[in-house]
Amino acid sequence: MKKGIWWAQAGLALVLTLAIIGISVVGTLAFRPLYYHDMETLGIAEYTGLSEEEIKANYDTLIDYNMAWKDGNLEFPTLPMSETGKIHFEEVKEIFDIFKYLAVFGGILSLVGIVFMARKREYRYLKMTAIVSCGLPIVLGILVALFWDKVFVIFHELFFNNDYWIFDYRTDPIILLLPDAFFMHCALLIFGGVLFGAVVCLICYAVLRRGTVKEAEQSGN
Secondary structure: HHHHHHHHHHHHHHHHHHHHHHHHHHHHOOOOOHHHHHHHHOOOHHHHHHHHHHHHHHHHHHHHHHOOOOOOOOOOOOOOOOOOHHHHHHHHHHHHHHHHHHHHHHHHHHHHHHHHHHHHOOOHHHHHHHHHHHHHHHHHHHHHHHHHHHHHHHHHHHHHHOOOOOOOOOHHHHHHHHOOHHHHHHHHHHHHHHOOOHHHHHHHHHHHHHHHHHEEEEEEE
């Protein structure tokens, strides 16, 4: 394989991996049934004293805010929010915006690259993507499963330059609706999505590679 093609495949593998991560994060954010399930299994209504309808309304408002492409004001239907809480959610939305851009523009660039590589009969980028996308969720998934509390704190210390993420339930009761177990389930779902993308890439690589080998053998005969 020519050096130029190798670098092109490595670049495409990186872009495709980022697109898979972005799609997994945004998909998890949009997958509200996960929260509705946790709302019942974790007994959120019981320990908050709120009705399921009220919990869903406030949670849906938070998700709508983060899924929106344009900036807006976050106002919960029935819950108060402090100024520091508002700032934190604005910072969270900025992070989600990055993943949305990765999902959309990374997906578009990946599609262009896939078409380009298909014309050249080059598919090794799929194997590269599978290796990176498979290794990443496995390592992080193990860390999350074994050391969730530490991972949760380290994540916030890395991505936020303040301590506004440490909520006081008396001024920001929304935190009572978002238990740590729910965030762990979200992380595992994201890792599962990335792992699924890796498996799809690996299967596509095996199928396309086999087809290329058969064509070479037939042309040789």
